[in-house]
Amino acid sequence: xxxxxxxxxxxxxxxxxxxxxxxxxxxxxxxxxxxxxxxxxxxxxxxxxxxxxxxxxxxxxxxxxxxxxxxxxxxxxxxxxxxxxxxxxxxxxxxxxxxxxxxxxxxxxxxxxxxxxxxxxxxxxxxxxxxxxxxxxxxxxxxxxxxxxxxxxxxxxxxxxxxxxxxxxxxxxxxxxxxxxxxxxxxxxxxxxxxxxxxxxxxxxxxxxxxxxxxxxxxxxxxxxxxxxxxxxxxxxxxxxxxxxxxxxxxxxxxxxxxxxxxxxxxxxxxxxxxxxxxxxxxxxxxxxxxxxxxxxxxxxxxxxxxxxxxxxxxxxxxxxxxxxxxxxxxxxxxxxxxxxxxxxxxxxxxxxxxxxxxxxxxxxxxxxxxxxxxxxxxxxxxxxxxxxxxxxxxxxxxxxxxxxxxxxxxxxxxxxxxxxxxxxxxxxxxxxxxxxxxxxxxxxxxxxxxxxxxxxxxxxxxxxxxxxxxxxxxxxxxxxxxxxxxxxxxxxxxxxxxxxxxxxxxxxxxxxxxxxxxxxxxxxxxxxxxxxxxxxxxxxxxxxxxxxxxxxxxxxxxxxxxxxxxxxxxxxxx
Ligand code: C2E
Ligand code: MG
Ligand code: MG
Numbered sequence: 022x023x024x025x026x027x028x029x030x031x032x033x034x035x036x037x038x039x040x041x042x043x044x045x046x047x048x049x050x051x052x053x054x055x056x057x058x059x060x061x062x063x064x065x066x067x068x069x070x071x072x073x074x075x076x077x078x079x080x081x082x083x084x085x086x087x088x089x090x091x092x093x094x095x096x097x098x099x100x101x102x103x104x105x106x107x108x109x110x111x112x113x114x115x116x117x118x119x120x121x122x123x124x125x126x127x128x129x130x131x132x133x134x135x136x137x138x139x140x141x142x143x144x145x146x147x148x149x150x151x152x153x154x155x156x157x158x159x160x161x162x163x164x165x166x167x168x169x170x171x172x173x174x175x176x177x178x179x180x181x182x183x184x185x186x187x188x189x190x191x192x193x194x195x196x197x198x199x200x201x202x203x204x205x206x207x208x209x210x211x212x213x214x215x216x217x218x219x220x221x222x223x224x225x226x227x228x229x230x231x232x233x234x235x236x237x238x239x240x241x242x243x244x245x246x247x248x249x250x251x252x253x254x255x256x257x258x259x260x261x262x263x264x265x266x267x268x269x270x271x272x273x274x275x276x277x278x279x280x281x282x283x284x285x286x287x288x289x290x291x292x293x294x295x296x297x298x299x300x301x302x303x304x305x306x307x308x309x310x311x312x313x314x315x316x317x318x319x320x321x322x323x324x325x326x327x328x329x330x331x332x333x334x335x336x337x338x339x340x341x342x343x344x345x346x347x348x349x350x351x352x353x354x355x356x357x358x359x360x361x362x363x364x365x366x367x368x369x370x371x372x373x374x375x376x377x378x379x380x381x382x383x384x385x386x387x388x389x390x391x392x393x394x395x396x397x398x399x400x401x402x403x404x405x406x407x408x409x410x411x412x413x414x415x416x417x418x419x420x421x422x423x424x425x426x427x428x429x430x431x432x433x434x435x436x437x438x439x440x441x442x443x444x445x446x447x448x449x450x451x452x453x454x455x456x457x458x459x460x461x462x463x464x465x466x467x468x469x470x471x472x473x474x475x476x477x478x479x480x481x482x483x484x485x486x487x488x489x490x491x492x493x494x495x496x497x498x499x500x501x502x503x504x505x506x507x508x509x510x511x512x513x514x515x516x517x518x519x520x521x522x523x524x525x526x527x528x529x530x531x532x533x534x535x536x537x538x539x540x541x542x543x544x545x546x547x548x549x550x551x552x553x554x555x556x557x558x559x560x561x562x563x564x565x566x567x568x569x570x571x572x573x574x575x576x577x578x579x580x581x582x583x584x585x586x587x588x589x590x591x592x593x594x595x596x
Pocket of ligand 3: 371372392394395428
């Protein structure tokens with residue numbers, strides 16, 4: 022009797038627990054733990070019943086992340102989920118005792134807000150939620166994702182119907198309205214029944230629309246002789262009172278599409294101006310800036326059209342890629358960049374050395390020039406040891422056949438340091454500030470002259486010694502247990518001749534011959550004291566090196582095949 026009773030009781034208990042668990046699943050969104058649609062209905066009904074009690078009013082708000090699908094696509098669902106979870110936690114901390122938060126699905130949160138009834142206190146609370154939504158999300162130690170969000174609100178009155186659906190429909194309408202005004206909305210929320218407050222058009226937008234844009238040019242010189250090689254075209258806006266606005270003053274007030282339009286205007290103007298200068302006897306190249314974010318919608322045919330209408334060949338144009346966020350659809354952007362390179366236009370990575378212009382971009386994108394950021398350069402007089410970074414990038418550029426330019430050359434001392442260590446292209450105030458076309462002409466007529474004697478300053482001397490020391494150090498190769506002198510490598514029967522013999526390649530072997538060819542051309546180049554790595558004699562060394570590297574890799578491939586064959590043969594032997 023008792024055992025049967027106990028069994029029954031246990032079964033009942035188990036059933037009870039299972040129902041509880043089910044209840045829990047039904048009540049909460051499993052990802053964020055926020056209440057779900059069912060609990061939202063209950064909470065709404067509950068609060069609606071007490072509407073007007075103690076002077077409190079109720080508002081229902083839909084909080085929605087813009088382009089959330091895009092985030093899932095680009096960063097993956099794990100990141101998307103993390104953002105939702107963090108968002109829920111953020112919102113939770115802002116809830117009062119009578120508020121309620123739910124996530125009925127997707128990227129939407131719904132909020133039941135209790136407030137004292139006057140519009141101002143509702144708006145104050147909405148502002149606080151808006152701030153929480155707009156705060157960045159840390160993806161890693163460096164990467165912060167900034168999301169846009171929108172909030173649609175329906176404020177209930179004492180005689181509002183007790184149907185959540187109807188109220189949500191109103192909130193959703195306000196949401197759509199505020200999303201439609203993303204470009205010019207004053208704030209990210211809208212209350213149903215009110216007109217979205219429009220932001221007054223910014224001064225920058227107005228000036229751009231009125232085509233009050235000018236293009237100024239900053240010369241770029243050859244570090245060996247001071248000759249002007251080209252110019253960077255930089256946008257300026259001229260205000261009504263004649264004052265010039267720099268990009269730092271107007272870019273923050275422009276939307277991405279407007280910045281894109283600006284870049285096209287700069288290109289068009291620069292094409293005309295540079296063609297004009299060419300007629301006057303100065304054949305320069307030029308570069309202009311394009312934000313990386315716009316490469317996904319970059320218009321290749323527009324570029325081709327602009328080129329077709331100009332006498333400036335594509336090879337004399339460089340697009341500088343600026344990155345201000347990590348929000349970049351890599352594959353699509355890379356495809357556009359391939360297209361740009363295929364036309365013959367050069368691609369430079371701007372501001373290398375700042376957080377966003379990473380070496381990974383250099384490896385993955387078809388970039389053929391890098392511009393070292395002024396942040397690296399400006400501090401050189403205070404921290405001359407930082408020159409190591411520039412020197413290393415110089416090496417990387419040299420070996421990956423990428424051009425290198427240093428910008429922000431602000432003082433004569435910095436110029437001296439960079440010229441002394443042989444930076445090939447320089448740009449900065451010490452040479453010239455960005456100037457309008459007429460002043461650029463004057464610069465070209467009285468060009469900048471580099472002092473003949475280098476180094477010319479103590480810091481230049483410091484840089485020179487540092488650079489030569491590192492060169493000497495590099496000619497001493499730590500190789501296994503010993504330090505080898507470069508000469509030992511170049512001389513006949515030297516280190517690598519012996520290594521080749523040891524690996525089984527006799528002096529008559531093609532691999533050995535390829536090494537000898539490289540060796541003799543290198544010796545010749547060293548003896549000839551060539552003045553640049555572009556010289557024919559040095560190109561021949563590079564060619565010989567490529568042949569040698571190809572021969573080594575081909576030989577290795579052959580070895581792998583032979584080994585595979587051998588093991589196949591020995592397998593057959595066993596059978
Ligand atoms: P950026 O492309 O890195 O351009 C170089 C900036 O450094 C220019 O500022 C230039 O005046 C400044 N600069 C040059 N030499 C020196 C120097 O020795 N010392 C110091 N302290 N600064 C120097 P600017 O013209 O104000 O442009 C700022 C940024 O605005 C540019 O940086 C570029 O990112 C952006 N920008 C400029 N024009 C355009 C444009 O047409 N389209 C787009 N999308 N962005 C532009
Ligand atoms: Mg630039
Ligand atoms: Mg730059």
